[in-house]
Amino acid sequence: MRKPNRTDPIEIQIEKAVRSCYGKILSQLTYHFKSLDLAEEALQEATISAIRSWQEQGIIANPEGWLFITAKRKAIDIIRKNQSHTKKQQNLTQFNEAIGNGAFDNEDIEKSLQDRRLELIFTCCHPALDTASQVALTLNTICGFSTDEIAKAFLLKHPTMAQRLVRAKQKIKKNNIPYQIPQSDQLEQRLSGVLGVIYLIFNEAYYSKGSQYLSSKPLAKEAMHLAKLVDQQLPHRSELLGLQALMAFNYARFNARIDKFGRSIKLKEQNRNLWQTKWIDQGNYYLASAVALRRLGPYQIQAAISAVHSTSKTFEQTDWLQIYGLYQKLIQYQSSPIIQLNAAIALAYTNKLEEALKLIERLEQVGQLSQYHLLFVAKAFCLKQLGKVEQSKKAMNYAIELSDNQFQKDYFQKELEDWF
Amino acid sequence: MQYLLMIYAAESAEPTPGSDQFMQLIQEYGAFTEEVKAAGAFIGGEPLEPVATATTVRVRDGESLVTDGPFAETKEVLGGYYLLECENLDQALEYAAKIPSAKYGSIEVRPIMQLPG
Numbered sequence: 001m002r003k004p005n006r007t008d009p010i011e012i013q014i015e016k017a018v019r020s021c022y023g024k025i026l027s028q029l030t031y032h033f034k035s036l037d038l039a040e041e042a043l044q045e046a047t048i049s050a051i052r053s054w055q056e057q058g059i060i061a062n063p064e065g066w067l068f069i070t071a072k073r074k075a076i077d078i079i080r081k082n083q084s085h086t087k088k089q090q091n092l093t094q095f096n097e098a099i100g101n102g103a104f105d106n107e108d109i110e111k112s113l114q115d116r117r118l119e120l121i122f123t124c125c126h127p128a129l130d131t132a133s134q135v136a137l138t139l140n141t142i143c144g145f146s147t148d149e150i151a152k153a154f155l156l157k158h159p160t161m162a163q164r165l166v167r168a169k170q171k172i173k174k175n176n177i178p179y180q181i182p183q184s185d186q187l188e189q190r191l192s193g194v195l196g197v198i199y200l201i202f203n204e205a206y207y208s209k210g211s212q213y214l215s216s217k218p219l220a221k222e223a224m225h226l227a228k229l230v231d232q233q234l235p236h237r238s239e240l241l242g243l244q245a246l247m248a249f250n251y252a253r254f255n256a257r258i259d260k261f262g263r264s265i266k267l268k269e270q271n272r273n274l275w276q277t278k279w280i281d282q283g284n285y286y287l288a289s290a291v292a293l294r295r296l297g298p299y300q301i302q303a304a305i306s307a308v309h310s311t312s313k314t315f316e317q318t319d320w321l322q323i324y325g326l327y328q329k330l331i332q333y334q335s336s337p338i339i340q341l342n343a344a345i346a347l348a349y350t351n352k353l354e355e356a357l358k359l360i361e362r363l364e365q366v367g368q369l370s371q372y373h374l375l376f377v378a379k380a381f382c383l384k385q386l387g388k389v390e391q392s393k394k395a396m397n398y399a400i401e402l403s404d405n406q407f408q409k410d411y412f413q414k415e416l417e418d419w420f
Numbered sequence: 421m422q423y424l425l426m427i428y429a430a431e432s433a434e435p436t437p438g439s440d441q442f443m444q445l446i447q448e449y450g451a452f453t454e455e456v457k458a459a460g461a462f463i464g465g466e467p468l469e470p471v472a473t474a475t476t477v478r479v480r481d482g483e484s485l486v487t488d489g490p491f492a493e494t495k496e497v498l499g500g501y502y503l504l505e506c507e508n509l510d511q512a513l514e515y516a517a518k519i520p521s522a523k524y525g526s527i528e529v530r531p532i533m534q535l536p537g
Binding site for chain 1 (some may be wrong): 421508509510513531533
């Protein structure tokens with residue numbers, strides 16, 4: 001941690017300069033040396049050199065090129081130290097062939113710095129790794145976040161996160177998981193895994209209590225940036241565009257969704273003037289591009305639901321029938337009890353209260369949501385609208401009992417008093 | 421790099437010897453073995469006798485302890501293996517998906533440990 005009053009602007013500048021190209025250089029080195037370990041070590045050493053040299057002279061004009069060339073030299077030094085490893089020697093030859101032995105003028109650097117981040121993203125999101133590791137690895141290698149930053153974002157202790165990263169990197173190494181874009185017959189499935197990781201990162205930023213450490217907005221932006229990066233190399237993928245739309249709509253509400261105490265504000269209570277039109281427009285653009293490809297999927301449907309909310313002037317003016325229809329469609333792709341509950345709530349807002357109540361009660365009996373506070377809030381709402389005062393109160397009180405935080409309990413209590 | 425592809429399946433899920441399905445399975449295995457041989461990936465691979473023929477040995481405090489089993493008729497048991505030379509994990513996984521038993525059992529893919537020296 002940086003101590004206050006000792007913040008050196010040049011240090012921050014260097015840190016920013018390194019981070020902005022970290023993933024790109026690391027991917028490039030990994031791709032050519034066929035070793036993430038070696039690439040990380042070399043880039044680390046290059047960063048140390050950069051700090052030393054730039055602290056005196058200031059940051060040079062092309063920090064990315066400088067870091068890349070320096071890291072490449074460091075990597076070659078490391079390989080030379082381990083010359084007995086013939087395999088590495090082969091890699092060195094391959095690498096020199098690929099980028100040219102002398103390659104120090106800007107044009108050559110530009111050419112050799114061809115973006116290989118997508119290859120490394122597919123490695124990090126390989127299905128041989130567990131999801132938590134996929135997320136951590138992507139943030140660590142592509143986005144350049146430190147172990148400490150990732151640990152804090154996920155409310156984990158530093159050693160736990162460090163171990164997770166080490167194990168994942170070992171698995172990549174020992175299994176020889178390749179640094180490549182999957183072949184076409186595998187691409188669809190593997191891409192869907194990548195989208196899942198991007199969405200997890202975004203949601204972590206959007207919902208997690210831990211994300212305040214990493215400042216949740218930059219983390220959310222990072223997820224959107226990752227999606228853009230994938231889109232640049234794999235354009236016209238309907239679900240990728242759908243995910244981009246979904247993230248843009250949610251990002252538009254970023255400033256409206258948290259109060260000054262850092263507590264989340266429900267959609268119903270949000271000040272819609274704080275929603276950022278720029279991002280809503282962006283979301284609509286992505287969604288239109290996605291839908292034009294005529295390959296529907298769950299991200300596009302969720303984005304469409306978000307689009308309806310984003311373009312409604314008030315909560316009451318929301319087109320709930322359309323939202324209900326979209327949830328029905330979503331259920332065809334992923335039928336979780338939560339999605340069914342959301343569908344039932346949308347139905348209740350269209351005034352089909354008896355029907356909605358039946359759905360909610362069925363979900364209550366099935367089990368998974370039988371202790372879920374929001375189910376009982378929805379149930380209480382339906383009962384209230386149907387004039388069943390005592391039953392409604394009972395359901396709301398049960399929701400208050402089940403809720404695990406005081407702010408929420410107070411909120412439901414106030415709602416109950418407003419109702420009756 | 422070498423990978424061991426271990427074929428796990430519930431023996432009860434396997435077709436009875438002599439049946440048409442069994443003959444088809446044998447043919448599919450033959451075709452798969454031919455494919456990996458033609459690709460130069462085949463190092464070894466054999467089916468195993470049923471798990472009922474298994475014997476287990478443990479050495480504790482210098483004493484050798486021999487027992488019958490394991491018996492796990494309902495669970496997926498090791499029924500055979502392939503040892504393949506593959507470029508990377510993705511290639512190994514591609515081969516694993518082509519093993520006929522993958523359709524009703526599962527294939528565990530493990531890299532062979534590279535010992536130093």
